[in-house]
Amino acid sequence: MRAPLLFLLVATAYVAGTPVPEEPTEYHYPRFYKMAGGDGEMHDIDLEAEPDHELLDEVxxxxxxxxxxxxxxxxxIISQTLVINNANSILNSNFNANNPTIIIAHGWLSNRNTEPNPTVRRDDIRCAVPYHTKRNITRYALPPTNLEVPAVGRGVGQFxxxxxxxxxxxxxxxxxxxxxLGAHLVGNAGRELGGQVARVTGLDPAGPMWSINVNRLRPTDGRYVEAIHTDGGYTVGGLGIGSAIANVDFFPNGGISQPGCLTNMCNHNRAWELFAATVxxxxxxxxxxxxxxxxxTxxxxxxxxxxxxxxDLRKTGSGMYRLDTGRLYPY
Known part of the structure; x- marks a missing residue:
């Protein structure tokens, strides 16, 4: 029933064992920063960029x-498009309400054909992949993402x-x-539904400008909320949040440096690679x-x-967990 999963094996730039501050409340990032995009590249970003107000209003x-x-x-292989407020687009599709509904939300500068969508997708579940049609959050900065990610997430909840x-x-x-960023997006989608969805899973939730953001993923966004941290952001350079933010928070290999990795992008991507292997x-x-x-640590x-x-849609638990993995699939 479960087809083999393919992986993008990419790469760690921290020494395992570096002390982690106790319960950090705020992370400090420079204004000009490098952030990983879904195109596999690191992009120079301005965390204080002026937002596109016209687009934000439309979103x-x-x-x-x-x-x-x-x-x-x-x-x-070939998707069917579902449209909100168009019942026929759903009733005439292969959607089966008796099966689990799985939403996969990609990260910054990504689309339905970039990871983790192709890998996490399975042939025995339904995956709906949301993204905005005009612009995929091309300005990674606090004003745009603070408004656009929650807005898109609420739209997913309405859908x-x-x-x-x-x-x-x-x-x-x-x-x-x-x-x-998709982790915070689905958190807002679950919040729109009053936390009624069975489960929300955040894969290395984005850190820059999000560690203490009120719109980030929360433990109340679903009946069970899990986060997998692989590139902790308590130092400059980490792409994810390095502290517990969910009902259950997993820190593979300490949550900072992943085996076989040499870059932050590799550490960051390892979250969806590990999740796909566990599916x-x-x-x-x-x-x-x-x-x-x-x-x-x-x-x-x-x-x-x-x-x-x-x-598992009936999964329960609480607290923080450490586990160690291998460097190659299935880890």
Missing amino acids: TRNPANNQYFLYTRRNS LRFLNQVTGARFDNMHLVGFS TYNHLVGQQQCSTNLQI WNTCRGSRLNMGND
Whole structure:
């Protein structure tokens, strides 16, 4: 039933064991910064760039600008487009409300054909991939992302409500998965639905300008919210958030430096690579629950066990977990 998954093996620039500050409350990034895009490149960004107010107004008032692409076992290669407020686009598609509904939200400068969409997609589930039609958040800065990501996320939530009204698809049978900025996007989608969705999974939620942002992923965005941290952002250079922000937070290999990686981009991408592997094998286990960030860093946690990732919609848990992985798939 589960097809083999293909991976982009990319690459770590931190020394495992670097101390992690206890419960950081704020991360400081320079104005001019490098951020990983879905095109596989590092881009120079201005975190204080002036927003495109016209576009932000359009995004905020018109959630129909999002597009959704459905993949099922019957159409695993060529997608079908679902349109909010167009019941026929759903009723005439292969969407089956009896099966789990999976939303995959990509990161900055990405689209439905860039990772993690092709890899995480499986032929026995339905994946709707949202993105804005005019511009894919090309200015990574606080004003634009602080407004656009939540707006697009709310649009996703409104689409899921429409899906429920048209087909009866239950919120407790939905799993929202987002990578980088997409993690905060799906958090806002779940928030739009009052936290009713079964599960929200954030894959290395984006760090720059988001670590203390009120619109970031929250533990109340779903019935169970999980975050996988692979490029912790407590120092300049980290692309993800390095502290716990969900019901359950996993810190593979300490959450900063990943085996076989030489760059932040590789560390960042490892989150979706690990998640995709667990969807197939469900084999990566947080062996020990941790009570502090220093325990995570020094690998001295002692506590309960919990499987990281997977596609279990009835999953429950709380706390922080450390686990160690290999450098090659399936890790």
